[in-house]
Amino acid sequence: METLSVVAPAAFAGVAWGILGGALPGISPSITMALLLPFTYTLDSAVAIVLLASTYVGAEYGGSIPAILIRTPGTNAAAATVVDGYAMKLQGRAGEALGISLYSGFIGGLIGLLVLVLLAERLSGVALAFTPSAYFSLGVLGLSVIAALSRESLLKALIAGVLGLMIASIGTDPVTGTSRFTFDSPELLSGIPPILVMVGVYALAELFEQSGERGWEQATERPRIQFPSPALWRRIAVPQIIGSVIGTFEGLVPGGGGTVSSFLAYNEARRWSRHKDEFGHGSPEGVAAPEAANNTVACTALIPMLSLGIPSSNSAAVLLGGFLMHGLVPGPMLFVQHRDVVESLFVGLLAANVAMVIVGYLIMGPCIWLVGRPKPYLMAFIYALVVSGVYAIESSLFQVGVALGFGVVGFGMRYFRVPVLPLILGVVLGFMVESNYRRALVLADGDLMTFVREPLSLGLLVVALLFVLGSVFRQARERWRLAEAAR
Amino acid sequence: MSRDGVLGAALAALAVGYYRAAATIPASGLADAVGPGGLPMAYAGVLGFLSVLLMLRGWRTVGGEAPTVAPRTLARVGGLLAIGIAYIVIVPRVGYPVALAGLLIGTTYYQGGRLNGQVVVVGVAGAAVLWTVFVAVLGIDHPTGVWLERLIGQP
Numbered sequence: 001m002e003t004l005s006v007v008a009p010a011a012f013a014g015v016a017w018g019i020l021g022g023a024l025p026g027i028s029p030s031i032t033m034a035l036l037l038p039f040t041y042t043l044d045s046a047v048a049i050v051l052l053a054s055t056y057v058g059a060e061y062g063g064s065i066p067a068i069l070i071r072t073p074g075t076n077a078a079a080a081t082v083v084d085g086y087a088m089k090l091q092g093r094a095g096e097a098l099g100i101s102l103y104s105g106f107i108g109g110l111i112g113l114l115v116l117v118l119l120a121e122r123l124s125g126v127a128l129a130f131t132p133s134a135y136f137s138l139g140v141l142g143l144s145v146i147a148a149l150s151r152e153s154l155l156k157a158l159i160a161g162v163l164g165l166m167i168a169s170i171g172t173d174p175v176t177g178t179s180r181f182t183f184d185s186p187e188l189l190s191g192i193p194p195i196l197v198m199v200g201v202y203a204l205a206e207l208f209e210q211s212g213e214r215g216w217e218q219a220t221e222r223p224r225i226q227f228p229s230p231a232l233w234r235r236i237a238v239p240q241i242i243g244s245v246i247g248t249f250e251g252l253v254p255g256g257g258g259t260v261s262s263f264l265a266y267n268e269a270r271r272w273s274r275h276k277d278e279f280g281h282g283s284p285e286g287v288a289a290p291e292a293a294n295n296t297v298a299c300t301a302l303i304p305m306l307s308l309g310i311p312s313s314n315s316a317a318v319l320l321g322g323f324l325m326h327g328l329v330p331g332p333m334l335f336v337q338h339r340d341v342v343e344s345l346f347v348g349l350l351a352a353n354v355a356m357v358i359v360g361y362l363i364m365g366p367c368i369w370l371v372g373r374p375k376p377y378l379m380a381f382i383y384a385l386v387v388s389g390v391y392a393i394e395s396s397l398f399q400v401g402v403a404l405g406f407g408v409v410g411f412g413m414r415y416f417r418v419p420v421l422p423l424i425l426g427v428v429l430g431f432m433v434e435s436n437y438r439r440a441l442v443l444a445d446g447d448l449m450t451f452v453r454e455p456l457s458l459g460l461l462v463v464a465l466l467f468v469l470g471s472v473f474r475q476a477r478e479r480w481r482l483a484e485a486a487r
Numbered sequence: 488m489s490r491d492g493v494l495g496a497a498l499a500a501l502a503v504g505y506y507r508a509a510a511t512i513p514a515s516g517l518a519d520a521v522g523p524g525g526l527p528m529a530y531a532g533v534l535g536f537l538s539v540l541l542m543l544r545g546w547r548t549v550g551g552e553a554p555t556v557a558p559r560t561l562a563r564v565g566g567l568l569a570i571g572i573a574y575i576v577i578v579p580r581v582g583y584p585v586a587l588a589g590l591l592i593g594t595t596y597y598q599g600g601r602l603n604g605q606v607v608v609v610g611v612a613g614a615a616v617l618w619t620v621f622v623a624v625l626g627i628d629h630p631t632g633v634w635l636e637r638l639i640g641q642p
Contacts, residue, residue, distance in 0.1 A: 384587055397579070441520055
């Protein structure tokens, strides 16, 4: 395990980068992480993972800064903070709102980390029982998450997932070594690295999308962060607990994520509050609950990713990309083969939550300055950062071109309202699904029943089936409700 | 045709092309029962089926949203992409710092900034900062550029 002296600077740097990125409207935590991903290539694996995870932590707080100051959430998860945060700002209490956001994020982050440490290893405890059949079924379980992510259209989510699997099949065949879809290009022999897909569909597609939009509003004041008084501490304790509990469950559920948990936490905090009438008019509880929730999710969303290798959110998918880039495969064997990296991550997340309070306090000025820069300059700098970073991965201009191509694909997916995360799931799980499917069949002399004969494999397939059926049922129920409302 | 109909048709064409490419993957002597082309052909089949469903949904949607992109947006995105491609083409010739300064100045200008001294200064300074980070600090071997190499007499 890397010592705290090595991990802490990475945590501080990641949090600072995350806050700055999160503070820019439209730049989500996953995009902030994707921008950083190529930089981590030359770093020690544990330091790189801590840097990326800390960026996620920082971005969740950073998103609340423009939410409170200019009524524009920096991240989707900060949308619930706008309601009471901006109302507090109008009352001249912006510093107090930012202090509550920072402190609640810290509490939520610590609770999330505690849950992460307690649950992740237990889930991965069955590592040694995994055979090729079970790994295949685990991959299928991961792909079944696509159904849960299909909030708008299951059909489009499935299409995105299949496209991801097709991208993953480019390169050398995992069993026979035959070249597939390489078109005699040596650069494609090792396949398309997931990082190029992620940088393209998250960072470059966002850049393309933002290029057609107007600049965001400028902050007109520079408030000083005020941490809550003891009386306020007591008042916001319950909403913080509510936010943390909801954040824990939403982090574990595929497709839950910070946005859903923030709104649920806001709603529940209002329901349990003694000051319901203050909600919507500058309630400190209305800031505390969503901020605790989204920072809890920043830790608990890592549980399925670390223990099963299944990313349940965009940010977890980018972090998974970081693991893969360093030759680390999240999933059952991670705790056995790279325990040191996992422990460094836990220590790093603890440092990141402490860093969030310190850096969050100090970085307010630069954040407001950054949000105030003309948008063309910021976009140009982000573009330059992406092309430089992608080249740094393997010193390949071909890869810069591939990333640009995926930027266009990502832009097209947004235009046609096709979700991006299923594509990423297909890309990162494609190799695992195909190689283990074929290995399992070789071991079982081509007998397909091997996947249901092994109890662990069968159990995972049943859970996958339940996921899909549950999602189909949920969508049918929503459609029925809409039809009822239309009548 | 609606947006879904257009997407469905494009994906169906992709599925056909992908299937034909998968069918030409040579079988290896080490091949298992599935073979290197087995799953790709299955993926193409699934994509084809889903695309047809999407097309049907698109056609069924009477008065569905037509696939239009505002010309301004298309020009901005196309221009940004062209700047990126131009960067890839010129960086081996002019070198990383010069190409990057060009990318920074070009993107700022294209995104609505004015082409004045400030944009040029910020572009050159930004390129210098990124060169320092990537080349001087991280030690990434970004292209020096054949023109500069000739100028300073390097091979």
